[in-house]
């Protein structure tokens with residue numbers, strides 16, 4: 001749970017957590033309290049990505065209760081093995097919902113390989129196609145699968161393909177390929193870790209109008225909250241690190257990241 005002595009350096013202007021898993025499973029009885037603290041600390045909007053298509057009902061209920069919480073719907077590569085035709089038609093049907101602002105998270109994870117590679121590749125491609133059909137961006141999770149991920153996205157490129165590489169863990173050498181796709185890059189708490197030199201180099205160089213911040217909570221809390229359960233209000237620590245790396249103020253960084261998140265997910269202002 002969060003440490004009340006360590007309040008993040010937030011500013012009134014606000015910021016958006018572009019990727020926060022706000023689910024009962026992770027937060028149990030504290031979910032309402034966490035959401036309340038999030039808004040009090042000026043995280044003004046959040047995007048809550050599904051890990052399986054069948055999260056739709058729970059996540060939609062939370063969106064209905066909170067006008068400033070949005071969601072993405074999709075199947076995580078770990079769960080690709082359970083993907084069925086029913087999931088595909090349910091996703092297709094739900095994507096017209098106004099609070100479902102993206103497809104995801106989806107992608108390729110060849111580090112854990114919880115699902116077979118061939119299956120992951122097919123399920124990723126199907127979801128990309130649905131995103132394009134509904135003109136909604138894809139929230140891409142990738143681990144140890146950069147080349148395959150890029151190949152699919154290049155093959156699927158057209159005027160409707162948009163998206164973000166969430167929880168970015170690559171180095172600056174990936175940026176030209178990302179720029180060619182015109183995708184966004186989202187930094188998580190990992191950016192604040194001492195060992196994250198490559199990610200920090202990338203954070204200095206990514207285009208100002210293509211950078212986002214996220215918590216990916218409940219895991220990967222940024223320094224100085226590392227080891228605690230992560231929550232959306234901690235996104236400010238990541239934004240502060242991004243600001244320091246780029247020689248920007250926290251205010252400029254929050255403003256840019258928020259504008260970028262709204263542009264990508266087509267969110268209204270608050």
Ligand SMILES: [Zn+2]
Pocket residue numbers: 105141142166167
């Ligand atoms: Zn992910």
Ligand SMILES: [Zn+2]
Pocket residue numbers: 019021049105216
């Ligand atoms: Zn995630």
